[in-house]
Amino acid sequence: MEPGGVIPQHVAIVMDGNGRWANRRLMPRAAGHKQGVEALIRVVRACVERGIGHLTVFAFSSENWKRPAEEVSGLMSLMLSTVSKHVGRLAEQGVRIRIVGDRSRVSDKVRGAWEEAEQRTVHNSRLVLSVAFNYGGRWDIVQACQRIAAQGVPAQQIDEACLSRHMALAYAPDPDLFIRTGGELRLSNFLLWQAAYAELYFTDCLWPDFDSAELDRALQSFARRDRRFGEVREAALPDQGTAQVEA
Numbered sequence: 546m547e548p549g550g551v552i553p554q555h556v557a558i559v560m561d562g563n564g565r566w567a568n569r570r571l572m573p574r575a576a577g578h579k580q581g582v583e584a585l586i587r588v589v590r591a592c593v594e595r596g597i598g599h600l601t602v603f604a605f606s607s608e609n610w611k612r613p614a615e616e617v618s619g620l621m622s623l624m625l626s627t628v629s630k631h632v633g634r635l636a637e638q639g640v641r642i643r644i645v646g647d648r649s650r651v652s653d654k655v656r657g658a659w660e661e662a663e664q665r666t667v668h669n670s671r672l673v674l675s676v677a678f679n680y681g682g683r684w685d686i687v688q689a690c691q692r693i694a695a696q697g698v699p700a701q702q703i704d705e706a707c708l709s710r711h712m713a714l715a716y717a718p719d720p721d722l723f724i725r726t727g728g729e730l731r732l733s734n735f736l737l738w739q740a741a742y743a744e745l746y747f748t749d750c751l752w753p754d755f756d757s758a759e760l761d762r763a764l765q766s767f768a769r770r771d772r773r774f775g776e777v778r779e780a781a782l783p784d785q786g787t788a789q790v791e792a
């Protein structure tokens with residue numbers, strides 16, 4: 546079913562549930578992550594078709610290093626194979642790939658693959674796919690503050706706009722819709738600054754099962770939301786004029 550109504554400019558997704566998807570099938574967790582890549586490729590196409598300009602996905606968090614070494618190295622290898630297998634087709638669809646996160650901790654090989662993917666797609670603009678890898682919302686705020694301090698910006702010139710300009714996703718509008726699959730109801734340190742006014746959508750669907758129909762359900766939910774950004778909308782004002790404060 547088509548979503549109808551307002552299409553978000555920027556969708557952010559916490560792709561959770563790969564491990565459980567695999568466990569339920571008595572498969573290794575790595576098989577869940579592999580299917581997770583297939584789901585991501587499906588969802589990118591669906592976003593392109595629906596005219597969504599930015600899709601940002603959480604592929605590896607700052608905290609994911611605590612997973613067993615075998616799973617971490619599996620995710621690194623998956624990143625490499627995903628770049629070589631899928632970047633060509635994504636480029637044909639007009640997708641620009643950007644990697645956001647702390648690049649200092651990944652191997653030269655992974656860093657090189659990212660740079661290649663970014664370079665190959667640099668002239669595309671139909672959809673910007675930002676892959677958050679070794680990313681954390683708190684890391685992002687700290688690195689922005691460090692860069693501002695390193696530039697010697699006077700304290701009175703540091704405001705929200707200044708901080709936004711130094712965040713990892715400075716090139717993108719703030720996410721309008723924040724989706725989390727896998728049934729958990731938390732943000733898990735993803736886009737803490739940028740998601741201040743995002744509409745939240747949680748689904749029990751495990752990420753490898755997520756597809757265009759699931760995306761449309763999220764878009765339909767988004768289209769029904771009344772976004773006020775802290776203001777009181779005209780229609781919501783009571784007749785006698787006592788304004789209510791809305792969050």
Ligand code: FPP
Pocket residue numbers: 560561562563564565566578579581582585603604605606609620623624625627676727752
């Ligand atoms: C969370 O599921 C998922 C991740 C930590 C990795 C997400 C990665 C992908 C979808 C594929 C990799 C993407 C690229 C671009 C290489 P989980 O393992 O925490 O699942 P669980 O909660 O069921 O255990």
